[in-house]
């Protein structure tokens with residue numbers, strides 16, 4: 001199975017977890033880069049309003065069997081950068097999984113619904129981690145599940 005990890009991270013937490021997952025899967029990784037860096041208020045508001053943004057990536061998910069999208073959760077929904085990525089690549093992504101590090105982790109069930117609705121596909125797997133929790137075991141199990 002050829003896997004791509006595409007991550008967005010503003011302050012580094014999701015970048016860190018994306019890189020740990022890459023070590024476990026030994027796969028390609030790509031950063032979803034947002035053009036410009038809006039201030040916190042604007043970023044949060046754009047997320048709440050489910051706005052799109054301008055992004056730049058390097059790898060084409062069409063060349064992979066599975067794309068793992070990694071992003072924080074803002075205002076209970078996915079970030080504008082992740083939303084834009086899912087919308088722009090919905091026809092290129094074959095299978096999708098969602099990994100996220102956020103303040104309240106699994107309590108953000110609405111964000112998973114938002115994710116699946118945005119791409120129009122069910123996730124193969126999803127893991128919503130908290131900033132402050134023991135992440136390693138859950139990540140290991142998530143990675144194992146992606147290998148099938």
Ligand SMILES: Cc1cc2nc3c(=O)[nH]c(=O)nc-3n(C[C@H](O)[C@H](O)[C@H](O)COP(=O)(O)O)c2cc1C
Nearest residue numbers: 009010011012013014044072074075076102103104
């Ligand atoms: C504008 C904004 C809104 C946020 N809203 C939520 C939220 O609704 N739920 C939550 O669990 N965490 C929320 N957070 C916390 C982030 O998801 C969390 O700090 C995450 O680890 C940041 O990831 P990063 O370091 O990869 O950017 C919010 C953070 C920001 C900046």
